[in-house]
Amino acid sequence: MNRITKQLHKMSKNTPELSKIISVNTKEPIENYRWITLQKLEYSDPLGQVRTYEKVTRMTTSTNGVDAVTIVPLLKTPNLPTRILLLKQFRPACGKVCIEFPAGLVDESDESLLKAAEREMKEETGYTITKLIKQSPVMYADPGITDATAVVLTCEIDLSKPENQNVKPDLDDGEFIEVFDVELSELEKTVESLSKQGYALDARVAGIIDGFVVNSQLMMDWKCD
C-alpha cells in the first residue's frame, strides 16, 4: 500500500525551509499610492539560485504585525437556532458588492485583536461581542502576491443581553454597509444563491462553507467506525 510521503522531498537539499529573502527593493511607495505599494525582491531558492519576485504590501500594517481582524459573528438567542451575521459592502477593488463578515484594519491604538474586533463589530453592526469562541492563528489572505495578514475571531453575540437590544451601526463617512443574517443551517444555500446573483464572495465566508463540506467527510469516517 502506498502511504504518503512526508518523506517525499525530506532530507533533500530542496526543502522549502532553505529559501531566504536576500533583498527587497522599491521600499518607497510608488508615486501617488498611499495605502498599498509594490515591491520587487530577490530571494535565494533552496539550491542557492537567486530569483526575483513581485509582491504587494499594505502601508498600514499595525505594530503588532497583523493587518486586519475578521469577526465570524454567531447570533445566539435562548431556545432558537444559531444565526450568522453577514454584510453586503461595495468593494471598489472588485467592482462588486461583496458578501463578507465584519472586518477592519487593526489600529495602532488597539490593545488587542479582540479589542479591534469589538470596535469593528460595534461600528459596522451595532452589536456587542459577548463571548470569544475561538481566535484563529495569523492567516495570509493570498500568499502568492501579498503579505497581508488577518486573524479570524469566531464570536458569540447574545441577543438577549441589554447591550444587544435596538442596536445601531456607527459607520464612517464613505462606509455603506448592509447587515443581514441567516440561520446557520441555511448559510451554504444562501451564499451560493447570492454568488449566482452576482455578489462577490469573500474567501473567509467561502472558507467556512468549505469547512462544513470537509467536516461532513470526517463525520462519515466516524459513522464507519
Added chain:
Amino acid sequence: MNRITKQLHKMSKNTPELSKIISVNTKEPIENYRWITLQKLEYSDPLGQVRTYEKVTRMTTSTNGVDAVTIVPLLKTPNLPTRILLLKQFRPACGKVCIEFPAGLVDESDESLLKAAEREMKEETGYTITKLIKQSPVMYADPGITDATAVVLTCEIDLSKPENQNVKPDLDDGEFIEVFDVELSELEKTVESLSKQGYALDARVAGIIDGFVVNSQLMMDWKCD
C-alpha cells in the same frame, strides 16, 4: 425581542448596490512589473459622491475570469480514516514557508477549472483526483485590496487506485514543495502547531478549520432540539 435587521439600511438610498465604478486609471503596468500592477480608480458611492480607491490586480487572469484553483485533497483508503494533503512552500511575498493546499493559476489552455485542478494536483503532488466532491463559488481572496479570485475544489484521491501508487511530483524549475498529510481529525492541532513554529498559514487552510469550529456550533443546536 430584538431580531436582526435585514431591514437595517434596506430601502434607503445608502444600499451598497447603488455604488458604481466610474473609471480605472493606471491600466498600464507600472514600470518593470510583469505579474501584478497597481490601479487607481474612481467610483461613485451610494450617495453619488465620487471617491478614489487603490487596488492591485494580476496581469495573468485567464479568459474564464478566475485567477486560480485551490484543491482540498482528501486521501481515501478503504477502511482507514480520511487524511488531508498539505504542502510546505516558500512564499517570497510573505518571506516565510507557507502551509497551504495544492493550487495554481488557471492556464488559457485549461478546458475547465477541474482540468486545471487535475493538472496542478499532478504536478505538485503526483496524485490523480478520483472524484470531485464539491466546487466552491468564485471567491475573492482579499477584496479590500485585490480582485484576485480563486475557486476551491474539494476532491477525493483514492489511494487504492493504480494511478495513485508510487506517485512522483513533476515540479517546475524554481518550485520547491514538500508534500505531507495528516489525519483529518488531526488537522486543527497540526496546523496550529506549525503556525506556532513560524510557518505562514494560508487562509484557505485556516478557513477549513474555522468551518469546523462553526460547524460544531451548528451541531450543538441540533443536540438541543
